[in-house]
Amino acid sequence: MFHSLQSPLRLDLRNQFNTLFEEARRKDSVLTPHPIMRVPLDIVREIFEAAARADPDTPFHLLETCMAWRTFVLETPSIWKNIHIAVDNDDALKALPAFLLFSKTWKLDVTIIGTHAPESVVDELAQAAHRIHALDICLHKAAREPFRGLSSAPPDGLCSLSCLAVETHSEPQIRGAKPQTTQALERIEQDQNSLDGTDMNLLQTLPMLTSLTALVLHDMGIVDVPPLELLSLKSLRIVLRNSAAVLQSLKCESLQSLDVILEDTSRDGWWDFLLASLVYPQLVELSVDATLDREEDDWSTPWDFQSRTRLHTRDTISTLTIALAFSDWQYIWGLGGKAEYLCGYLLDESIACFPYLSNLHILHVPFLHSPFIWPIEQILLTLRKLELNVPAVVYDKPSPVIELPNLSELRYYGFVSLQTTRLPSLRTPCLQYLEIMHHQRDVHPIHGQINRYWPGELRKSISGPEFSTSKNNSVKDFPEDIEDADPLLPIIHQSFALQELRLYLGDPLRRANINFGSTTFPVLKRLYCSIFYLPRIVAPQLEELHLLWSAKDETRRFDGYPKGDKAQRVLNQLKMLDIYSHANREFHEVPFKRISVEQWFPYLTSLCMIIFPRGWMCIDHFIDVLSRDPHICPALTTITSPTYPTSWVSLCHCLETRNHLSMRDPSVQAIHTLRFPLAVHQNIHGPLQDALSGEFAAPFVPIPLQPWTLRELQPQIPGSTAHEPPLETACFDCYQSGNTFECERPPIGVRSLDCPRHLGPLSSPGVAITAHRRDISGYLA
Amino acid sequence: MDHATKVKRKRDLMHLRDAKEKMRTVLLQIASLEHSKSDLQDSSVSPHPTSL
Numbered sequence: 001m002f003h004s005l006q007s008p009l010r011l012d013l014r015n016q017f018n019t020l021f022e023e024a025r026r027k028d029s030v031l032t033p034h035p036i037m038r039v040p041l042d043i044v045r046e047i048f049e050a051a052a053r054a055d056p057d058t059p060f061h062l063l064e065t066c067m068a069w070r071t072f073v074l075e076t077p078s079i080w081k082n083i084h085i086a087v088d089n090d091d092a093l094k095a096l097p098a099f100l101l102f103s104k105t106w107k108l109d110v111t112i113i114g115t116h117a118p119e120s121v122v123d124e125l126a127q128a129a130h131r132i133h134a135l136d137i138c139l140h141k142a143a144r145e146p147f148r149g150l151s152s153a154p155p156d157g158l159c160s161l162s163c164l165a166v167e168t169h170s171e172p173q174i175r176g177a178k179p180q181t182t183q184a185l186e187r188i189e190q191d192q193n194s195l196d197g198t199d200m201n202l203l204q205t206l207p208m209l210t211s212l213t214a215l216v217l218h219d220m221g222i223v224d225v226p227p228l229e230l231l232s233l234k235s236l237r238i239v240l241r242n243s244a245a246v247l248q249s250l251k252c253e254s255l256q257s258l259d260v261i262l263e264d265t266s267r268d269g270w271w272d273f274l275l276a277s278l279v280y281p282q283l284v285e286l287s288v289d290a291t292l293d294r295e296e297d298d299w300s301t302p303w304d305f306q307s308r309t310r311l312h313t314r315d316t317i318s319t320l321t322i323a324l325a326f327s328d329w330q331y332i333w334g335l336g337g338k339a340e341y342l343c344g345y346l347l348d349e350s351i352a353c354f355p356y357l358s359n360l361h362i363l364h365v366p367f368l369h370s371p372f373i374w375p376i377e378q379i380l381l382t383l384r385k386l387e388l389n390v391p392a393v394v395y396d397k398p399s400p401v402i403e404l405p406n407l408s409e410l411r412y413y414g415f416v417s418l419q420t421t422r423l424p425s426l427r428t429p430c431l432q433y434l435e436i437m438h439h440q441r442d443v444h445p446i447h448g449q450i451n452r453y454w455p456g457e458l459r460k461s462i463s464g465p466e467f468s469t470s471k472n473n474s475v476k477d478f479p480e481d482i483e484d485a486d487p488l489l490p491i492i493h494q495s496f497a498l499q500e501l502r503l504y505l506g507d508p509l510r511r512a513n514i515n516f517g518s519t520t521f522p523v524l525k526r527l528y529c530s531i532f533y534l535p536r537i538v539a540p541q542l543e544e545l546h547l548l549w550s551a552k553d554e555t556r557r558f559d560g561y562p563k564g565d566k567a568q569r570v571l572n573q574l575k576m577l578d579i580y581s582h583a584n585r586e587f588h589e590v591p592f593k594r595i596s597v598e599q600w601f602p603y604l605t606s607l608c609m610i611i612f613p614r615g616w617m618c619i620d621h622f623i624d625v626l627s628r629d630p631h632i633c634p635a636l637t638t639i640t641s642p643t644y645p646t647s648w649v650s651l652c653h654c655l656e657t658r659n660h661l662s663m664r665d666p667s668v669q670a671i672h673t674l675r676f677p678l679a680v681h682q683n684i685h686g687p688l689q690d691a692l693s694g695e696f697a698a699p700f701v702p703i704p705l706q707p708w709t710l711r712e713l714q715p716q717i718p719g720s721t722a723h724e725p726p727l728e729t730a731c732f733d734c735y736q737s738g739n740t741f742e743c744e745r746p747p748i749g750v751r752s753l754d755c756p757r758h759l760g761p762l763s764s765p766g767v768a769i770t771a772h773r774r775d776i777s778g779y780l781a
Numbered sequence: 782m783d784h785a786t787k788v789k790r791k792r793d794l795m796h797l798r799d800a801k802e803k804m805r806t807v808l809l810q811i812a813s814l815e816h817s818k819s820d821l822q823d824s825s826v827s828p829h830p831t832s833l
Contacts, residue, residue: 010814017807024800027793660808780805 014696021695025773044072048079056084056111059102060095077104085121087114087139093121100128107133107160113169115140122149129153134163143168143193143215151202161206165213168193188215194239200228210254211235227251234282239263244273255280259287264327266296271308274350278314287321289363294326311353320354322347323363352376361387383407390414393440393461402426409433410491415440415459416505416514423491423514431495435502438514493519501537502528507551528581531557535567545574546581555595562599571603575635580613601625601632608635608669614642623650630658634668637774640675640766643758644736648684649700649712655691659776663694666778670694672771677758679767681709681738692771694779709738733758 036044052058059080062073073079080103086092099108108131112121116139125132129150135158137143143166151157168188188194194215195203203209210232229251230236237259240246244262258280262273270290277286292299351360355378384406393415407428416423416438423436440459492503493516501524505514517536524539528546531554547558561567579597594616601622604610610633612618619641625632627650645651655671662670672692679685687697703709708726726735731754734743745755782790 010811013807013811013814017804017811020800020804020807024797024804027797027800031790031793031797664805664808780801780808 018695024779041072045076045078048073048076049081052079052082056082056092059099074102077102077106081106081108083108083110085110085112085114085117085125087112087117087121089114093118096121096124100124103128103131105131107131109134109136111136111138112146113138115169116142117146119149122146126150126153130156130159132158133160135161136163136165136167138165138167138169139193140169141191141193143191144195144199145192147195147199148202151205158206160208162208163211164203164206164209165211166193166195167213167215204229207232209233213237215239235259240273244269244276247273247276252280254282256282257285258283259285259321260289262288262290264293264296265290266293269296274311275309278312278353281316283314283317285319286317287319287361289321289323291325291327311349313353313355315356317354318356319359320351320357321361321363322350323361351379355379356382358382359385361385363387363389380404381406385409387411388414391459393420393459395419395461400425404428405430407431411435413437413439418514423489426491428491428495430497431491432497432499434491434495434498434500436492437502437504438506439504489514489516492516496520496522498524500524500526503533504528504530504548504550505533530554531561534561534570535564538566539570540573542570542573544576544578545570546578548581552593555593558595559599562603568603571600572605574604574607576609576611577604577607578611579618580615581611597621598625604633604636606635607633609638609640610636611640612642617646619643619645619651620647623647623654626658627654630654630661631668637669637671638673638675639671642677642766644676644680644733646736647712648688648710648736652687652691652697652700655688656696659691659694662777663779664781666781668777670771670774670776672774674769675766676737676769677733677766678737678739680769681706683710684738685769688769689771692769693773694771694776703738706735706738706740709735731755731758 036047039047048058048062051062055061059073062079063070080099083096083099083103084092085096108128110125110132112135117137122145125146126149130153132150135147135150137146139146147158147164147166168191199214203212209230212230212233212235214237227249228246231251231253233252234254235257236250236252236255237257238246239261241263244260247260258277260273260277262270265273270288270292273288273290277283277288347362351357355376357379360379360383380402383404386404386407386409388411390413402425404426408430410426410428410431410433412423412435414420414437416436418424428434492501498521501521516533518538519536520538520540522540524537524542526544526546527534527537527539527542528548529537530548530550532551534545534547549555562571577600579595595618597612597616597618598621610622612622619639622639623645658668659670662668670692674688674692680688681703683701683703687700690697700710700713702713707714711726729745730740730743731745734740734745734755734757742757743755744757
């Protein structure tokens, strides 16, 4: 096909078309200018500012668009106020003077990220220190130095600073990662990434400071922390070690949000922290993430907290987050099978003293299951958002029905079976968002960012006999039998107001798992679930479907799913289909048999966006099907593929065919956006952008030193129909993208042949190739 | 809208219509070439034409 298109007649016709298309587009842009050309400048400015916040390179891209935008951008300082300095990137450093110049006198939001900030960067910024409104420093080393340098810059230092963050730049935690240990904190201090007494004095000189995020303000050696007044501070996020001494010395009359990571603490330290945090009169949001030092207390005996000062009731606090774990991330059964006690009564009391809680998150509270810390009735009435991360498999007895009449969001991460969860007891008539993630291990299929509470360990089993007062292993017993548990999960089949449902119940063939019957959700828009449960969900307004996978049998069900009328109705109305929505590969490692998406395509008549899986060569199947029938998925405009196609030429050709069809037939949309994990070489990007824009693509040109990337262009091996195979030193995705120079493929023989750039979970939505002009549907009709 | 602008707009519209007509013709020519080629290579018939 490709070679046939190179015949002189075809080339001539293609060139003719492109010339005419350019001419028509020029006329069209005069007659019906793009909507943004008619939008008031204030709104354009707002859009550009939002784009600049999202991507620091935005001003430079806008400069290159047209003369009108160039002039507007250069004359609008607010578009230049977001400065992102990647200190390890020379290009980012070169851009700094332009941002400082064109932002004129505007207040600046500055981010410094990377290994170590060179003095030249701090010196350059010092000229505009008085304009800095927000300063976010995230460095491997000496993170506090830029703050100190800019604070002393003449004439007034950081006199306008409102938000300050000083943090250690690090990779996200992976499976098995521990919470920040003493050693980690010491390293942070050695690397000068924490604030100390010097910095605290500097903080007091910042009259506008309203938000502070910092690491380890308190050193264990300091006994008497000098009083610190930060009267404008509204938001504080700090890491403390062992005690809340810094907090006790802090005077913040305006503080509304307090988020503390309390490392290596004892029971007393935790209690003192709670007492100290309740003195702030304006506090609305309280979050404490404590790691407990096993050497500090005897955790196998209940704690007599009755003799302590009681916590005062606080009406202002509406959001509470509590996370607890031992510093070594272990749960130990002592001699004689004694469990480790955490602060059961304390949790009970701390939750009860906030009667107007609307948002409660109980994260990773080991050996404490919800029966022992269930909120009082007043809170049940007001609660709107609830998150429970249950780190143990607790064999609980059924409990009375618990009504949460106003709850709108519920997230439950734990081991879900009839005997191990209180979910069957919950009634949530107003629930709009439900997420139930069942797994024996503490992993999450999608959200890698909550790893802090997901250490990748197995959930330990706890049963009634083990966790009872008779064995002195508990301060409370499991509740007596109340009624038989509902074999189905009422929270699913009685929550009729759900708009979003995320459901992972594990291998559906395991009988112990909780189940649910066929249910109609009248307003459900977004659904994450396995293909096994999909037929039981009737959702006449469903727009987004994200498939989760857990068992080999599901691939067979996937192939056969579109055969039923009900399934076809679901597929007909979908606007977005994400075939394999696991971002986290740890979630399961089942090598599934190949699926065939082909049967699904005829029914996806409303689909605008499709996200293919990494494997199964789905993008190649799609190219094949679209080449044969360009009418399929007539509403489709955007394709995301975590892997690259085997043939770029085939992809380009089917896009041309589809988009030229859409010009004649208004019922068929043009495909205008392709998204891949990383940027592709310009020799690939250019022709694809032509095809997406509605033109005939310029011919592909081989990439120097990487001929295998576009191997269709290479001469065939003599005596064979095959082309020269690619070198084996790069992974498929790297050589296919034309970017082999950064490939770190493991040696041949290692099980996975992908390099780390393509192996790990996608941390971003990828890199898009978009059309110059998107509205070509029906252009020639 | 003054008279001169109206005239210019009308002229632009005519040019646009003309360009579109020519584009349509060229696309049809390309489509017929594609068809003749694919008919020779493959006798299977798609439920829809593969091109315009």
